[in-house]
Amino acid sequence: MEKANRTSPVVEFILLGLSAHPKLEKTFFVLILLTYLVILLGNGVLILVTILDARLHTPMYFFLGNLSFLDICYTTSSVPLILDGFLTPRETISFSGCAIQMFLSFAMAGTECVLLSMMAFDRYVAICNPLRYPVVMSKAAYVPMAASSWAIGGVASVVHTSLAIQLPFCGDNVINHFACEILAVLKLACADISINVISMGVTNVIFLGVPVLFISVSYVFIIATILRIPSAEGRKKAFSTCSAHLTVVVIFYGTLFFMYGRPKSKDPLEGDKEDLSDKLIPLFYGVVTPMLNPIIYSLRNKDVKAAVKNLVAQKYSSH
Numbered sequence: 055m056e057k058a059n060r061t062s063p064v065v066e067f068i069l070l071g072l073s074a075h076p077k078l079e080k081t082f083f084v085l086i087l088l089t090y091l092v093i094l095l096g097n098g099v100l101i102l103v104t105i106l107d108a109r110l111h112t113p114m115y116f117f118l119g120n121l122s123f124l125d126i127c128y129t130t131s132s133v134p135l136i137l138d139g140f141l142t143p144r145e146t147i148s149f150s151g152c153a154i155q156m157f158l159s160f161a162m163a164g165t166e167c168v169l170l171s172m173m174a175f176d177r178y179v180a181i182c183n184p185l186r187y188p189v190v191m192s193k194a195a196y197v198p199m200a201a202s203s204w205a206i207g208g209v210a211s212v213v214h215t216s217l218a219i220q221l222p223f224c225g226d227n228v229i230n231h232f233a234c235e236i237l238a239v240l241k242l243a244c245a246d247i248s249i250n251v252i253s254m255g256v257t258n259v260i261f262l263g264v265p266v267l268f269i270s271v272s273y274v275f276i277i278a279t280i281l282r283i284p285s286a287e288g289r290k291k292a293f294s295t296c297s298a299h300l301t302v303v304v305i306f307y308g309t310l311f312f313m314y315g316r317p318k319s320k321d322p323l324e325g326d327k328e329d330l331s332d333k334l335i336p337l338f339y340g341v342v343t344p345m346l347n348p349i350i351y352s353l354r355n356k357d358v359k360a361a362v363k364n365l366v367a368q369k370y371s372s373h
Contacts, residue, residue: 064223066146067239071139071232075330083140089341090133096348097122103361110361113196114180114295117173118351120200121302124166125344131158132233132340139232149219152234157215159340160236164261165207170303171265172199177296178272182279210257217250218243231333266307273300298351305346309339 072078104110104119139145179190218236221243231238240247276296283289352358
């Protein structure tokens with residue numbers, strides 16, 4: 055019977071989530087539900103003001119609207135499943151459902167990596183070449199730039215998801231995670247996953263290494279240009295236009311590098327702690343970052359604050 059079970063193909067996966075830590079489940083359910091509602095509200099308001107306020111019809115806010123929509127899609131691809139897992143004693147997901155969820159989360163993460171580098175280029179042109187800004191960042195340029203971010207993220211995700219679902223899964227169907235995280239799924243394959251590991255390595259270089267290098271070089275030029283501005287007020291104004299983007303970049307990439315770049319502990323006594331942290335760090339990255347994005351952009355941006363106030367004022371005056 056055991057042998058038959060081991061060789062039968064997997065039709066569904068069991069998501070462990072925090073089942074090994076039941077005392078944490080209710081706390082995390084409340085925290086993640088509240089965070090998710092803030093994500094929907096904050097990013098929803100940002101999308102609304104970038105569409106409705108004519109003063110925000112610029113490349114920077116177009117990219118910001120895309121980032122907000124991306125954050126809503128990214129969290130919606132996994133958070134409802136995670137919340138359900140906290141309430142269900144044995145959370146299961148079908149093989150196809152797992153593949154779809156894996157595709158969506160990977161596509162959104164890849165798109166955000168590219169989109170943040172596009173936003174860095176926009177800030178570079180605005181500060182280092184302000185006179186050429188309207189020509190370089192015309193609508194004919196920034197709309198295809200955003201579209202290509204989505205396309206690149208989607209194509210990379212199709213490749214990885216296709217490689218993952220073609221693997222044989224026979225027997226072990228317990229994913230030690232909240233959702234179908236690609237690395238957790240690959241561990242369950244009963245075949246050689248070296249092709250998957252190599253392709254993930256190449257993708258990490260493309261989506262982490264290249265954008266981080268591009269953003270870093272852009273900010274070297276941006277900071278050098280800002281420091282050459284004679285007045286303190288001018289320097290402050292120039293830096294305020296890119297400080298929100300820089301903050302988001304540091305949080306986003308800092309968490310990603312911490313998540314995938316940490317050395318694994320060899321101490322068996324630390325295995326349980328590490329197991330818990332391996333789950334909670336991606337959760338932080340997947341939920342807290344999308345919540346912080348609209349807060350950071352709203353607090354650091356007078357135009358967004360003014361647009362939100364106008365929107366609220368119009369809403370009250372219409373009643």
